[in-house]
Amino acid sequence: MASVAYSIFILSLFVFTIVNLHPVSSEFDEYFFIFGDGLYDSGNTEYIIPDEYLPVYHSPYGNTYFKHGTGRYSDGRLIPDFIAHKVGFPDFIPPALNTSANFTYGANFASEGASVFDIQQNNSLNFRNQVRHFIELIKEWRADLQNITEVNRRLKKAVLLINIGTPDILNANITSNTTDAQLETITTEVIGNISDKIKVLYDLGARKFVFQTPPPLGFLPYVKQTRNDSIISVKLNIVALLVVDELYAALMEIKQLNPAFNFTIFGDFFPIFWRVLLPPLFGFNESRVACCGNGTVRGQGCGVLGYEYCVCGNKTEYLFFDGTHYSEAANKQLVELMWDKKSGYIVPYDLKDFFEISNSTSLKSAT
Ligand SMILES: *[C@@H]1O[C@H](CO)[C@@H](O)[C@H](O)[C@H]1NC(C)=O
Ligand SMILES: *[C@@H]1O[C@H](CO)[C@@H](O)[C@H](O)[C@H]1NC(C)=O
Ligand SMILES: *[C@@H]1O[C@H](CO)[C@@H](O)[C@H](O)[C@H]1NC(C)=O
Ligand SMILES: *[C@@H]1O[C@H](CO)[C@@H](O)[C@H](O)[C@H]1NC(C)=O
Ligand SMILES: *[C@@H]1O[C@H](CO)[C@@H](O)[C@H](O)[C@H]1NC(C)=O
Numbered sequence: 001m002a003s004v005a006y007s008i009f010i011l012s013l014f015v016f017t018i019v020n021l022h023p024v025s026s027e028f029d030e031y032f033f034i035f036g037d038g039l040y041d042s043g044n045t046e047y048i049i050p051d052e053y054l055p056v057y058h059s060p061y062g063n064t065y066f067k068h069g070t071g072r073y074s075d076g077r078l079i080p081d082f083i084a085h086k087v088g089f090p091d092f093i094p095p096a097l098n099t100s101a102n103f104t105y106g107a108n109f110a111s112e113g114a115s116v117f118d119i120q121q122n123n124s125l126n127f128r129n130q131v132r133h134f135i136e137l138i139k140e141w142r143a144d145l146q147n148i149t150e151v152n153r154r155l156k157k158a159v160l161l162i163n164i165g166t167p168d169i170l171n172a173n174i175t176s177n178t179t180d181a182q183l184e185t186i187t188t189e190v191i192g193n194i195s196d197k198i199k200v201l202y203d204l205g206a207r208k209f210v211f212q213t214p215p216p217l218g219f220l221p222y223v224k225q226t227r228n229d230s231i232i233s234v235k236l237n238i239v240a241l242l243v244v245d246e247l248y249a250a251l252m253e254i255k256q257l258n259p260a261f262n263f264t265i266f267g268d269f270f271p272i273f274w275r276v277l278l279p280p281l282f283g284f285n286e287s288r289v290a291c292c293g294n295g296t297v298r299g300q301g302c303g304v305l306g307y308e309y310c311v312c313g314n315k316t317e318y319l320f321f322d323g324t325h326y327s328e329a330a331n332k333q334l335v336e337l338m339w340d341k342k343s344g345y346i347v348p349y350d351l352k353d354f355f356e357i358s359n360s361t362s363l364k365s366a367t
């Protein structure tokens with residue numbers, strides 16, 4: 001009996017130690033995971049292709065805010081950075097592939113060019129691989145916290161921000177001859193592959209999903225420069241709109257089977273549509289030409305070795321920083337629209353609902 005009592009004593013010491021090492025109710029109690037492509041990538045690409053020269057680690061990328069390249073595809077902060085700041089996270093959410101980072105509050109799995117399809121990508125993490133890294137991270141949470149209830153509580157509270165599918169639509173070889181039925185097929189395949197992975201994330205315990213849907217892709221300087229065909233632009237814009245409808249239907253289907261599933265959709269189409277058409281209304285001087293790149297609309301080549309490219313003077317005047325990514329000034333505006341559903345662009349909930357931030361608590365406003 002004595003030895004059993006002794007074992008219990010030792011065990012209780014052990015439990016006590018674990019509880020002390022990992023307090024289950026740390027002061028800050030918000031969790032944030034990010035999935036997507038270059039719009040959200042905060043440095044993962046560096047770890048995927050460490051031997052390649054990456055323009056995003058060099059000027060002019062990052063110059064506006066960080067004063068140096070950080071792996072972000074913009075002149076400064078990205079959408080997840082502004083969100084982290086508004087919610088009050090102690091720091092930006094780190095790229096998941098930086099194994100020396102601290103993932104207590106979440107991780108960013110996004111990677112430039114990420115495909116929604118299960119294709120092999122040597123330069124990027126496709127969506128399935130992003131989900132795979134998420135599964136690994138949750139295993140680490142379980143090992144660290146030694147408390148499944150607590151891990152599940154955090155997962156339930158966590159907000160998952162997802163923007164995926166744009167590279168696939170741009171790579172789908174849409175021509176002026178592509179039929180409406182083919183556009184539908186592309187959309188259905190993209191949404192089917194998103195839906196698949198959302199179910200996996202839900203089964204792991206995640207509950208709050210925020211989706212950002214594509215902008216009018218035909219308006220991207222990169223598309224204007226490399227395709228230069230107004231019919232192709234219109235077709236790309238149609239796909240961007242089809243994605244919203246189909247995504248909503250697919251998510252409603254998941255919700256019908258799983259009432260605890262919670263989602264909201266930020267439609268990026270109209271915010272960008274209006275900023276491209278009427279830039280001065282939103283404080284921009286230039287919305288058709290990117291800040292950095294080559295060619296007439298600077299649609300490509302920003303920072304690429306061996307090519308000449310231009311860089312604008314005042315980056316806050318530009319909607320696009322390079323041919324496919326927004327300027328920091330634009331990212332900041334988009335987060336304001338996602339933060340409060342009164343903007344009309346995020347339905348049915350907004351970020352402050354999902355992070356459960358009451359409007360009485362004083363928020364640090366992103367500057
Ligand atoms: C990775 O994370 C560590 C710890 O936060 C940080 O010191 C380091 O700069 C990061 N590495 C890169 C390449 O960003
Ligand atoms: C990670 O961050 C959390 C919250 O700030 C802190 O409690 C913990 O000690 C950090 N972990 C490591 C290994 O630094
Ligand atoms: C990716 O890497 C694999 C293995 O190294 C190689 O066989 C394949 O051709 C590469 N694919 C591309 C698109 O570069
Ligand atoms: C595990 O976490 C739950 C809440 O998340 C808490 O109520 C419980 O006390 C924790 N258990 C231990 C052994 O720390
Ligand atoms: C697009 O065209 C390229 C070159 O013809 C081809 O390699 C690629 O597989 C095509 N992509 C799709 C999605 O059909």
Ligand SMILES: *[C@@H]1O[C@H](CO)[C@@H](O)[C@H](O)[C@H]1NC(C)=O
Pocket residue numbers: 175176177
């Ligand atoms: C579109 O179809 C027309 C007529 O069939 C053909 O001449 C043309 O080459 C096609 N264009 C493309 C981009 O496939």
Ligand SMILES: *[C@@H]1O[C@H](CO)[C@@H](O)[C@H](O)[C@H]1NC(C)=O
Pocket residue numbers: 117118188189190191192193196
């Ligand atoms: C995923 O995309 C592929 C095309 O790459 C398609 O064949 C497949 O049906 C899609 N999966 C789902 C579940 O829609």
Ligand SMILES: *[C@@H]1O[C@H](CO)[C@@H](O)[C@H](O)[C@H]1NC(C)=O
Pocket residue numbers: 224225228295296297
């Ligand atoms: C598109 O093509 C026209 C005619 O060749 C050319 O004048 C124009 O500069 C091109 N636009 C872009 C963005 O490359």
Ligand SMILES: *[C@@H]1O[C@H](CO)[C@@H](O)[C@H](O)[C@H]1NC(C)=O
Pocket residue numbers: 294295300301302304307308
């Ligand atoms: C712009 O740079 C890209 C490399 O990113 C290159 O392929 C393209 O030919 C360049 N275009 C011009 C007009 O210089």
Ligand SMILES: *[C@@H]1O[C@H](CO)[C@@H](O)[C@H](O)[C@H]1NC(C)=O
Pocket residue numbers: 283285314315316317
């Ligand atoms: C840059 O442009 C913004 C917006 O037009 C303007 O408010 C700001 O004063 C400009 N900054 C400089 C240094 O010219």
Ligand SMILES: *[C@@H]1O[C@H](CO)[C@@H](O)[C@H](O)[C@H]1NC(C)=O
Pocket residue numbers: 259260261262263349353354356
């Ligand atoms: C979804 O989230 C909203 C906002 O946080 C909340 O009011 C609602 O009860 C949630 N619905 C479910 C089914 O959890």
Ligand SMILES: *[C@@H]1O[C@H](CO)[C@@H](O)[C@H](O)[C@H]1NC(C)=O
Pocket residue numbers: 359360
């Ligand atoms: C806070 O929210 C309540 C209820 O939604 C609303 O009545 C009130 O006006 C809000 N206060 C502020 C300062 O926005």
